[in-house]
Amino acid sequence: MHLLVLTEKAGGSAALLPGLEFLDHTVQELPLEPDSLQAVSRCDLVLVDATADLRRAAGASRAASLHERAKPVLIVIAEGALAAMKMSWGFDDWLLPQCSPAELETRLRLARDRATTEAPQRAANVGDLVVDEDSYQVRLRGQPLDLTFKEFELIKALANSPNRVFTRELLLQEVWGYDYFGGSRTVDVHVRRLRAKLGPEYEQMIVTVRGVGYKLVPPGQRVHRGPEDAVDGERVTVS
Numbered sequence: 511m512h513l514l515v516l517t518e519k520a521g522g523s524a525a526l527l528p529g530l531e532f533l534d535h536t537v538q539e540l541p542l543e544p545d546s547l548q549a550v551s552r553c554d555l556v557l558v559d560a561t562a563d564l565r566r567a568a569g570a571s572r573a574a575s576l577h578e579r580a581k582p583v584l585i586v587i588a589e590g591a592l593a594a595m596k597m598s599w600g601f602d603d604w605l606l607p608q609c610s611p612a613e614l615e616t617r618l619r620l621a622r623d624r625a626t627t628e629a630p631q632r633a634a635n636v637g638d639l640v641v642d643e644d645s646y647q648v649r650l651r652g653q654p655l656d657l658t659f660k661e662f663e664l665i666k667a668l669a670n671s672p673n674r675v676f677t678r679e680l681l682l683q684e685v686w687g688y689d690y691f692g693g694s695r696t697v698d699v700h701v702r703r704l705r706a707k708l709g710p711e712y713e714q715m716i717v718t719v720r721g722v723g724y725k726l727v728p729p730g731q732r733v734h735r736g737p738e739d740a741v742d743g744e745r746v747t748v749s
Contacts, residue, residue: 511622512536514549514581516570517559525587526559529611534566535618544573560587567673568599575600582621595659595709597646604659625677634669639708639715639727641669655707660685664700668726669718697723700729 513535515523516550521541523530530537538553540546545715547570550556556574560567567585574583582602589606603621605614624738634644640649641662648655650667656697657665668676676684678694686696705713717725 511554511618512538513555513557513618514551514553515539515547515559516542516546516574517557517586518542519559519562523557527557527605527607527609527614528562530613531613533536533643542570543705546570547573548575548604550574550581553581555618556583557605558583558585558589559696560585560600564591564594568596572600573597575602575749577737582625584617584621590710593658597648597657597659597662598654603647634666636669636672636715636726639665639669639729640668645650650708651714655703657707661700661704661707664697665704665726668724672726675719675722675725679723681723 513523513530515526515568516537517523517526518541519526520614522535528723538549540549541613542559556571558567558571558574560571567587571583571585583600585595585599585601585604587604588605588626595601595604602624603617609617615683626738633640634643642649644665647663648657648662662679665683667681678697682694685700701718705716708715712729712731715726715729717727719725
């Protein structure tokens, strides 16, 4: 594959992704500048360095994804910055700089294959809420929500099974991974942020099941108050 790597890191792509040197790909390195996008049409994949300047990386990723001959865009980002990632950046996948050659090769291949294989769009529709897994976008009444990566993964898990009660532990596994050692209150914090972004009219779609976890209910569905259900003290009728 012909890889376009947008980076200004000293040492170039070899320093950014050491695993690349073990793979048989053609690599073109260019700085994170608007003029570099002219090379998008000549590559198979675009890798954007987000390890130093998130703002510039986000702009480059978004611009590359909107190019008239756009190719899959992969963000290379430090683990500590994952919480800052947003779907509005327009990337298709992300990589950690220290990923192994095997993982790197797999992610590159899958990104290329997804772009060349026509597949049905994967989207969960819950009333006015649409969670599009292919574009990593959530729309409410047709308007995109500005979500972080973890917020997107959380609402995707809930939207794929409306009315199903998810324990906090299960959500931690599905969204943060089995090797995450943080407490379950991490889920509560992200749910509060999601409710705030859904706004007053739709925040009650995410229902708290006391002592258990959360579930997503469609707008207009009446939530009957029981000993186990609550919406953190708010009204329980979703309108």
